Amino acid sequence: RIEASTENGRAVIDGIVLAELASELADAPDPDRAKAVSARNRMLGIVTKTTLDTVMAQVEMVCGPYRIVSLMSAEAAVELGLEPGVSAVASIKSTNVVVERP
Template identity: 55%
Template sequence: MSTSYRIAEAAALLGVSDDTVRRWIDSDRLPATRGGGPAQVDGVALARVAAELHEAPQPGATRSSSARNRLTGIVTRVVRDTVMAQVEIQAGPFRVVSLMSREAADELGLEPGVRAVATVKATQVSVDVP
């Protein structure tokens, strides 16, 4: 079962306005379902767009910093081997890559499209789910 997000949640995760997400839905850049309620954006599709935005940053864009060092974003990629997992998160304009045990990634259910929080400390970055 894939994770889905409301338009406002998708916009916050991508670091864009709700209207931008609506335009992307209308132009088929971002698929959404409208099953009788508010539109829902598929998490895997949202992860794809988040990764695309990271690859092509807007000219003149500035990056803001989190005063609390907690960056909420969406998992865009997870690479696992038998012991470790490399998890990539797009948190607005920030791309965070964390190396953790495979067991931790599995326990957190980290897959593309899942919302996650990266906590940055002076010596490490830890990843959690909200």
């Protein structure tokens, strides 16, 4: 169960709490929900973890039943504000994953 507050008549859920739930769901995905995907998918998801060093960043996301990991420059990850709880789009073509903010 996720705790939500109400703001202007809308339920508000903390992004980090939502990211933790998404990670838990990704660890035990429902095989009936998994579908074949094409090579040029754009999947909306939630960033669950970002690991940065001086040059590179590893960004982990959960997009529905899928766990997506992207490697990019640390500068790009910081510029995009990729941190746990934010929504992002993973664009997948072949073995490359491009992450962008919606």
